[in-house]
Amino acid sequence: MKTVLVTGGSRGIGKAIAKNLGLTCNVAVGYSTSKEQADEVVDAIQTAGGNATAVSIDVTDQNSVNQCFETVEDVYSSVDILINNAGITNDNIFPRLKQEDWDSVIDTNLTGSFRASQRAIKGMMKNKWGRIIFISSVAGISGNTGQSNYAASKAGLIGLAKTISKELGSRNITSNVIAPGYIETDMTSFLNDEKKEDIIEQLSIKRVGKPEDIANMVSFLCSDESEYITGQVFPVDGGLTT
């Protein structure tokens, strides 16, 4: 059975990804601050008959990333699949955006994925098999008002994923990007009903996305059926970016 590490696996989209992959993989549920919620995800996976463990990971700290991988490798022997999902927002309209808010978002969302991916690839190269999935955003494709830092970080993931796909395809390591649209999570809970209606108006499928919509795509890209797919960006957005 393959082992997957999901960063930011305790909440939102990461939680849905972890639970879905728990049906087919050993799951390491990475968390930075929400240990209790990570334990709940682990319980849910185990109740459904799967194997899971909660593991602390701060993607802004290489030592923490290394420690996390060592822990997972001790429990399950290898990390075969990495889901780079941990991310934050610090929104402000660009002319007012402070550099500290730029730096923190880039450091977590983009550089954090670099840290985890580089560590993951060590084992994947040895095993000559690996899957890396980056959870980007439609903001990284189209931009989004008030999110210049977030959009830049999510666009950066696309360049990173595509390059990894070229460098490591010969070792059976694939690298793909999923770009969620508006998904109902804590991260989008600040939107009021009126704003939500405006968003739904722009969609072909007339509802806001669910975390499970993303998780289903992740599971496909982690499966053997997707072995010929690499270096691609998949919007899962109800038709927002068509």
Next chain:
Amino acid sequence: MEVNEVFDKVKNLFVDELGIEAEKVTMEAKLEEDLDIDSLGIVEVVMAFEDEFEIEIDDEELTDVGTVGQAVNLLHSKL
């Protein structure tokens, strides 16, 4: 560790990690031309060396390494 011991370990890594035929791995063998190791293969070899010998190899140190013998001598000098 003697040079020939380093060579034996290096040879094992080439055979086990990269699936290269043992008889091809000589001190004179050129990594790219004789052993068909591409740039990513070199990275794999270096990472395997680092794990096996518990050392760190800087990219600058690799610029003059083109043969198995040169790799063995570099490793020997670092142990």
